[in-house]
Each structure stands twice: as structure tokens, then as C-alpha cells.
Amino acid sequence: MASDTLTTGPRTDAEITGLDALDLAGREQGLSRLRRLWSATWPKLAALGLALAVWQAVVWTGWKDPWALPGPGPVFADLGGYLLSPMLWDGLATTGRRAAVGFAAAIAVGLVIGLGVARVRVLRAALGSMITALQTMPSIAWFPLAIILFQLSEEAIFFVVVLGAAPSIANGVIHGVDYVPPLLLRAGRNLGARGVNLYRYVIAPAALPAIVAGLKQGWAFAWRSLMAGELLVVIATRTSIGAQLTYARELSETTRLIAIMIVILVLGLVVDSAFGAADKAIRRRWGVLDQAGQ
């Protein structure tokens, strides 16, 4: 029936290789790594310089006394000393531990609730809108209740951190599972992935970008809740970053206060950009990132 196919074989091979080469020609290019890095960095540096200049200009107008609004110079000088002091690192250890434990708990809760809502119709009807409602609730509004329930303790802080972050994470999971392309599900099922394997091989990886986005947003909420908590729930024996901020205000040490704020800002940025990098890595693997690396 097809005894002659061999004679066309080699010809077809060459055609296929040629067509592939033509199809792929000119696809591999892009700016050098260094230039990409620079083009992404200089606008940020410029904006930072501008912000510092505005700050210094306001100080120079004499709008406020120098003790109330010190300029960048004294603040960065103080920041230098602060970075070398054990006080900062003790504070970071306490705050970092709280952030890690609280966020981990929020991930656990968010994943379980998210998966439940995504899978079980009754749960979706019951909890779906409640999760969104929870997200709109400013987490600091939970603190009075948390303090009554748990007194001035770490439990009160964890309670609010989890309540603040878990809804975002759950929403990320729900969104991710809901928007797995049906075609990939059909392909996965046809390839033999059923039940748990369908989750392992198709749903979980397909939902990953949305889950990472949920984690990123959840982290932002967790970090805010944690800072609010540390300002409100000051535990005398544990000088967290937030507690140090409160002390600085009580002692009117504005240079230190702003130095601590800068630490908080940078910490938040570092974690946020870690999530950003994870997100970007995923999108690059998936090919949904354009060549400019934006």
C-alpha cells in the first residue's frame, strides 16, 4: 500500500529541516543582559534621586524644625550607624520570624480554602464572595478584636496577618484553577492524567502564575498587617522593627524614625521583587514575556 514511501523519505526530511530553519530564523535575538539591566535600572535611580532632591528642598524651605523633619543627610548618617547596631538585627530577627511564620500560615490557610472553593460548588457559593469581602476589610480594623481575643501577644499579630493575607492567596488559587485552559485539561486527560495526576501534571502547573500573583498580593497584605500589628501590639521584651518605630516616635528621634522607615520600605521591596522575579521567570518559560524583558 505504501511501499514507495521510502523513495520520498529523504526528500521530505530535507524539506522539513529546511522549513524548520526558515520558521525559526530571526527569532533568537534580544538586547545584551547588561543593557537590559541598565535600561531597567536608570529610571528607578533617577526617580530615587528626584525624591531625595524634593525631600532636601522641603527641608531647606524651613517648613518644619530640623528635629521634626531632618534632611536626607542626617537620616542616612543615622541609618549607617543603625545598620551596624545589634538593635536593628534583633528587631529584624523578631519581625522576620513573625513575617515568615505568619505568611506561611496564611499560605497554608489560603491554599486549603482556595482549593476547596475551586473544587466544591457548595463552598464556592458559601465562601466565594466572602473571601472578596474579607479582602476589602482593612486589616488594621481587626486589631481591636484580635487584642481582646489574644491580648497584647504575638497570637494577636498572627491572627491579623493570616486574615489579611489568606484571602488574596485563596483568590489566586481559585483564579488559577478556574482559568486552566479547558484544552489543556482535555489533553491531560487524554494522555492518562486523571484524579490527583490531573492536578499534579496539568492543573497545578497551569495555575502557578495566578498562584504566584496571589502570593505576591498576599505578601503585601501580610507585610502591612504585620507593621500595623507591631505598632499597636508592642511587646516590651521583643523590640521588633515596628516597636522600634513606636519608640522612636515617643522619644521624638525623627532621624531614627525615618531610618527605620527606610529599612521597612527596602525590606518590603526586596521581598516584592523576589515575587516579581519568580513571576517573570515563569512567564519567560511559558513564552508570554516579550523580547524586551518587560
Next chain:
Amino acid sequence: MTSTTTTRRSATGSVALRGVTKVYGRGANAVLALDGVSLDVAPGEFVCLVGASGCGKSTLLNLVAGLDRASGGEITLDEGVNPGLMFQEPALFPWLTVEGNVEVPLKLRGLPRAQRRERVAELLRTVHLADFGRKRPHELSGGMRQRVALARTLALDTPVLLMDEPFGALDAMTRDILHDELERIWTERRLTVLFVTHNVREAARLADRIILLSSRPGRILWSTEVDVPRPRRIDSPEVSAIAAEVTDRLRTEVGRHGQ
């Protein structure tokens, strides 16, 4: 749904449909997609299903693939056969490399790592993509992606291949070459192919038998054997003559819906 009687001819890839019916929806909104379709596909046969929109071609393949359940009738496959299904889109997993994609069905069957590697390499050679295993799907052209999808489906080691307009989104030249490829692989592996298309020439180029389906509801209208020797060319006079005949009948059927 699998036959228990055909033990001697197990896993040879015959497909039998008896009065298969599919209804979507309920009550007044119910739509009859397939109405009593009966069809016997012999092992190793290449059957093309041709029809206009709404003839339930894709529905039929989904039923045979077991991704959907028939409302009535019976579908019989040989013992232990799970047909492989290909779509118009390659439906590759973007989070995996080309190799990773082809490996998925092997992993799901529990093949040990060394064997998986060997099989993946062999399958990628089969579709002429041996050098592209480490690439990601988005780095390949449409035709190459569809070949990865073919390799991934072949990794199921199934004798029955269901193809749902697999080359519909490709340019003509790529499609011609993939016809040659598919014909070669079908011959080498003695596959049974059920191939859905609305491209009549494609059907005449590939099929042993062309089956024309009516639209709304889908019924078998007419079928013909394609006695053109292989390998064929899509632009040969014999293929064109058959395509012309099928086109005429298809147009008559489409025209019926305009009245």
C-alpha cells in the same frame, strides 16, 4: 465500553460505533448533535470524517476518546485501547520543554526514567525534532509544535489515533509536509486513524475512506473508498477528482440548510 469478546484481536485498533447518539442540553433547549452514527473502522485503516459546521465531528472524536459520554448507542474499542487525541491547537504544556511534553504520558504510565529517555529520543526522531528537545513550545513554529503534539500522542503507544483538524491552523506548505509525515508514521506504526477535517482535499490526500457527515444533526450521509495508490500528492488529478466529488456532495448538503 470496551469489548470483552475480541480477545484474539486485542489491541489491533478497530473502532466500532453502533447507533451513536449525542444530545446536548435538556428539554426544549436540547440539541441533537449526533443521530445514530454507525461506523466500523478496521485496524490500520485511515478514515477521514468530512462535514460542514455543526456536523458533530469533534463530538464524535470526544466520544471515541472517552472524554465525553454518548447519549445513546455503543462505542466499541479493542481491549485495553485508549485512543490518542490530537486537536487543531497543539495543546502543549507551556511549562514543560519539548522533551518534557513528550514524556508526560510515559511518566503517567510509570515507565522508569532510563526507558522514558530512550522513548522520548526515539519519538522526537520520528517527528524530525531530535535537536529541539530542550526547547520550549513557544520557541517553535506552529508546524513544529503540532509535530511535538503528534510525538506526545504517539507516546501513548496506542493503535488508535483520533485527529481533530490537526493541520487546520497551518499554512499550506507546512500542511503538505505534515501529510507526508503522518502518512509515513501511520504506515510504519500500522495505526488506525480517525481524522476529522473540513478540508476536502486533505481528506482525499490522506484517507482510505472518506465519510461525509450531515449537519444538525450529524448523520452519515455518504462514504467512498479512496483507491488512489500511495504515496499521493495533494495536487494529483486522482486526488483532485475525488475531492471534487466530495465537495459537490458537501455543497448540496450545505445548501439544504439555506432553504
